[in-house]
Amino acid sequence: MLGEDRGGGRTLLLLCGLFAFGLLVVTSGGGGPGNSRSEDAIDSDSGGLRLNKHIGHTDKRSTQIKNDKGKRREQQKPHVFPDDHYRRLIHFVQVTDVHVSMHRAPDRITDFAAFLNDTLLKVIKPPVVIMSGDIVDSLGPSYMSSDQNLREWITYRKVLDDSKITEKLQWLDIRGNHDNLNLASVSSPRNMYRTYSEKGRSYRHSYRYVHAQGDEKIAFVGVDTCMDPGSRRPFNFFGQLTPSRFDELLRMRDEVAHVNYTVWFGHHPSAVVFGRSKEGLEMRSLFANSGPYLCGHYHTVFNLVQHMYTMHDNNALELELGDFKENRKFRVLSIDHGLLNFVDVAFKTYPIILVTNPKNALFHLPSYEPLERIRNSTHIRVLVFSDEPIIEVKLSLDNADEIYLTQVDKTPLFVIPWKPRDYAQGLHTLRVTAEDGQGRSSSVFFEFSIDGSRPSFELLGRAALFITRQFLFLTLLCILIVISSPLIFLRIRYTGPFSHGMRNSGTSVFGHCPRVHGDRFSGGNAATGTRACLPSCSSKRSCTSFPGYRLLSQLVLLVSVDRLFYPLIAFPIYICIGPWFLGAIVEEHLGVCFLWGTFVDGNFLPGGIIFFYAIILLLVYYIPFVVLLSSRVHSTYATHFHTGGTGMSLRGTAQSLGISTGNSSSGRNTLDRCKIPGARGMQWLLTPVLRNMQAFSLLTLVAFQILWASWFWFAFGWIAVVFGFVPSGGLVFTAVLWRMASVLPRNLFCRNAASCNREEEPQSQPHSAAPVNNNGSRSSSPLPPIVEADRAGKRTHFEGNSIIARNDFDDAGLLLTPEQVKLTSKNNSVRQKAASHI
CATH class of the missing domain: 3.60.21 (Purple Acid Phosphatase; chain A, domain 2)
Known part of the structure; x- marks a missing residue:
């Protein structure tokens, strides 16, 4: 009986083994076609889905697969799909x-x-x-x-x-x-x-x-x-x-x-x-x-x-x-x-x-x-x-x-x-x-x-x-290029060693506009053969195109001054590579902040949003300050050569719109000629604003700098303001360059001191009354004397009612030429040549 029990046990164990083996085969994918089940698999080569045939038990978890990125996920069962039951x-x-x-x-x-x-x-x-x-x-x-x-x-x-x-x-x-x-x-x-x-x-x-x-x-x-x-x-x-x-x-x-x-x-x-x-x-x-x-x-x-x-x-x-x-x-x-x-x-x-x-x-x-x-x-x-x-x-x-x-x-x-x-x-x-x-x-x-x-x-x-840090960096780089390239180009083109400024050309920097203009862009002088770049609003160009020329003239004058040009170029470069400030970055730990990152307590934190603040600083402060500073240099230039006017391009805009600024009566003539709707009604409001545009603009930039510094004060403490160029250095930068632009010496605008002195002699003598133009207004040249070139390339220099010899002018060599000259009867032939360019 014991032997028969042992034999029966072996038979039972053998049957159990065969059953387990069959179950293993079925669950691992073997078996007949009647038990086949389709499951989803990832075709990593084609990037899509393909239908694979796997045979297995319905209750068995499907195998794990790996896609091209090494990701693994469980395959889903094919018979599972959304139906009308609240499940899965x-x-x-x-x-x-x-x-x-x-x-x-x-x-x-x-x-x-x-x-x-x-x-x-x-x-x-x-x-x-x-x-x-x-x-x-x-x-x-x-x-x-x-x-x-x-x-x-x-x-x-x-x-x-x-x-x-x-x-x-x-x-x-x-x-x-x-x-x-x-x-x-x-x-x-x-x-x-x-x-x-x-x-x-x-x-x-x-x-x-x-x-x-x-x-x-x-x-x-x-x-x-x-x-x-x-x-x-x-x-x-x-x-x-x-x-x-x-x-x-x-x-x-x-x-x-x-x-x-x-x-x-x-x-x-x-x-x-x-x-x-x-x-x-x-x-x-x-x-x-x-x-x-x-x-x-x-x-x-x-x-x-x-x-x-x-x-x-x-x-x-x-x-x-x-x-x-x-x-x-x-x-x-x-x-x-x-x-x-x-x-x-x-x-x-x-x-x-x-x-x-x-x-x-x-x-x-x-x-x-x-x-x-x-x-x-x-x-x-x-x-x-x-x-x-x-x-x-x-x-x-x-x-x-x-x-x-x-x-x-x-x-x-x-x-x-x-x-x-x-x-x-x-x-x-x-x-x-x-x-x-x-x-x-x-x-x-x-x-x-x-x-x-x-x-x-x-x-x-x-x-x-x-939008990543790389995008902000590229945006900042583009802004730097847009800011610096025009200044450097104007520096090389008009004040470089291979150019004699804007006086080398008989036309303006735009090429198509004659250098001989009417009274402050307001009109022409038919008696003398001169005319404005835009005589009336009915011409192809509009009256408002003149401030662009004035702004360009101001920028050329600005980049010609070394003591102003190099700090302006250095400012955006410092923003990119120099330390912004020293302050309490984390708790009580002092750190040094750069555009590209911050060093604090032995750690380096990569820069990110600071790129955005640099963009704001350049757009809101730096670009307006360059324009405003060029206007201040123009004012100083005009003061030395007794040309009158502040040189603000917006002031020129006012006069081109017929709004009188108090320096001449030509604005009224322009108003009558251009027939600009509503210009006379705005005159009482815009005149005092435009007269003091420099002061208003400067105060606005100073207010922005104070607000900018207060942000850093509240964020990183007083140390960041005291020991930071970017938080508070803008105020010093603005004050120093503005003062320098206001006290530029006269000889800085001349090629050499001797020629500048010779220029002062005729100016010290009393001049005859300025001729009256055909509109009944006296000339008021906004810039000092200019050179006009005839078609043969000969140059004659006019200053008021007097004529300076060509050789004397070559020695004087002002960096920039003026926008307007009143031709006198002393040089009728040259007047005709100037008119031929118009």
């Missing part, structure tokens, strides 16, 4: 940039508490909520001052505890740049994120969380992009990933490779995050061929861009969300059978409509999501949330008649059957409208596709997420 559907919420503040907008905290208690816990009821940074404001009463505020963090913690939201769902918060203001390190005792946030208590930097619901597993990876140390405002706008933190994220990516879907979230958009991995990978490589990256930080760019979405290379989808701070925005997302959809809504806006199938064609992830499930689906699925019962939900496809959806088992899911093959080609439109018990109605509209067609992203949204 997970929804969650993202909110960002709350900016809890103790100094401004107290209703922000009240609304945030109501959002948690009413919207999240009572209406949407998500299992997961993402708080993607800028939890607190950390700004002082002056707005530019910044520091961690204990009361703000306590308030945030109290809102979470009072609502008990962390006990009912997973609250995934990550810090933003405002949560990192003025922190020496992540381990600093002032880092209140480690004490009062939900996840900061457990994780120093990035972390991951895997949510399991039924057969679905969704991984959430929080990416900490804050710099360490965190500087004060405003130079903490950019983020950073150090190589060690990057390696940690790569390790997390491998750890969650087995889940159905991975969602990445952080505060900074990838365009403003510095740092690479040891292998040279950028941040976008983390979520390339993976789930989307959810972020905030941009606050809808002053309400100019409401939708900031884009698809980077390698199917890296990035979705920025507007702020809760001012716009009260939040996002509801769903993952329905491996397909992600979302909708951005405003607080207290109901009903909330989220279509989960079909997927919005704009956000297709063909290398990651099982898009063929849209084609195999049997129902259109819509989630609708409201604080009141939903009365009706209607659907329209391609603007066809509306049809009603059916609610699934008192859940927020509404469905309706459809035939995807009827929409197999191209893009199609979908509109869903819902109404709740209070009569409130809302709708959503987007395009979907079955064949993978995709519309284009909005231009402004794409641009906002593509």
Whole structure:
């Protein structure tokens, strides 16, 4: 009996072994054709999806595959597709940039508490909520001052505890740049994120969380992009990933490779995050061929861009969300059978409509999501949330008649059957409208596709997420070129060693306008053979074209003065390479700030937003100051040679418009001739302004410099203003160059002192009365004597009613020639030659 029992046992063991072996063969892909199942796999060579035949047990997890970027994801089961059952559907919420503040907008905290208690816990009821940074404001009463505020963090913690939201769902918060203001390190005792946030208590930097619901597993990876140390405002706008933190994220990516879907979230958009991995990978490589990256930080760019979405290379989808701070925005997302959809809504806006199938064609992830499930689906699925019962939900496809959806088992899911093959080609439109018990109605509209067609992203949204430090650097470089090139060109062209200034040409710098002009661009003198560059408004050029010539003349005069030209060229160069200031960058640690980065406490923080401040400084201060300084040099030049006028190009504009500035009566003649509507009515208002335009412009620049310095004072302390050229040096720079331009000596405008002295002799003698032109006004030349060249190249120099010999003029050699000369009867033949050029 014992032997028979042993024989029976061996037989039983053999049968069990054969059964186990057969089961292993079946689950590993063997077996007959009757047990075959098709599953989705990624064709990394073609970049699309292909259908592979795998044979296996329906309850067995499919194998892991690897795409061209080394990403791994779990293959989805082929028989799973959206139908009329509430399954394989997970929804969650993202909110960002709350900016809890103790100094401004107290209703922000009240609304945030109501959002948690009413919207999240009572209406949407998500299992997961993402708080993607800028939890607190950390700004002082002056707005530019910044520091961690204990009361703000306590308030945030109290809102979470009072609502008990962390006990009912997973609250995934990550810090933003405002949560990192003025922190020496992540381990600093002032880092209140480690004490009062939900996840900061457990994780120093990035972390991951895997949510399991039924057969679905969704991984959430929080990416900490804050710099360490965190500087004060405003130079903490950019983020950073150090190589060690990057390696940690790569390790997390491998750890969650087995889940159905991975969602990445952080505060900074990838365009403003510095740092690479040891292998040279950028941040976008983390979520390339993976789930989307959810972020905030941009606050809808002053309400100019409401939708900031884009698809980077390698199917890296990035979705920025507007702020809760001012716009009260939040996002509801769903993952329905491996397909992600979302909708951005405003607080207290109901009903909330989220279509989960079909997927919005704009956000297709063909290398990651099982898009063929849209084609195999049997129902259109819509989630609708409201604080009141939903009365009706209607659907329209391609603007066809509306049809009603059916609610699934008192859940927020509404469905309706459809035939995807009827929409197999191209893009199609979908509109869903819902109404709740209070009569409130809302709708959503987007395009979907079955064949993978995709519309284009909005231009402004794409641009906002593509602007990097490299873009700001190129913008600054272009501005420097635009600023410096004209000055250097004018310096070489008109005052260089191979040129004798503007006096070498018988025409103006524009070439087509004769050098002999009427009285201050106001008219001609028919008796003497001269005429204005623009005699009347009926000619091809307009009266307002003259200030451009005056401005160019002023700039030529400015660049001819070495003591002014070289500082003006050196200023933008210093902005790019020199230290901006020394100040308290982080807590009490002094640091030195450059355009390209900051050195503080043995650490280097890459420069980012400081490029934007450099652009503002050049556009708002430097360019207007160059123009204003050229006008001041022109005034000094005119004073030395008794030509009258301030030389402001806007003053010339006033006279060309017929507005008298008190120096001549030609303005009235121009007004009568040009017939400019409303010019006489504006005369009483514009005349005093234009007379003092230099003073007004200078005061405006000084006011900007004072405001600019105060920003740095509040942000980095008085040390930054005292020991900083960029914060306060502009005031000194303005004062010194303005003073130098006001006291330029007369001989600086002459080729040599001897010739300048000879020029003074005839001017010291009393001149005869200036001739009266045909309009009854006396000449008032705005610039000193000029040279006119006849066609034979001979030169004659006129000064008032006297004639200076050609050889004497060559010795005098003024750097610039005037705009107008009154020809006298002493040189009738030359007058005719001058007229022949006109």
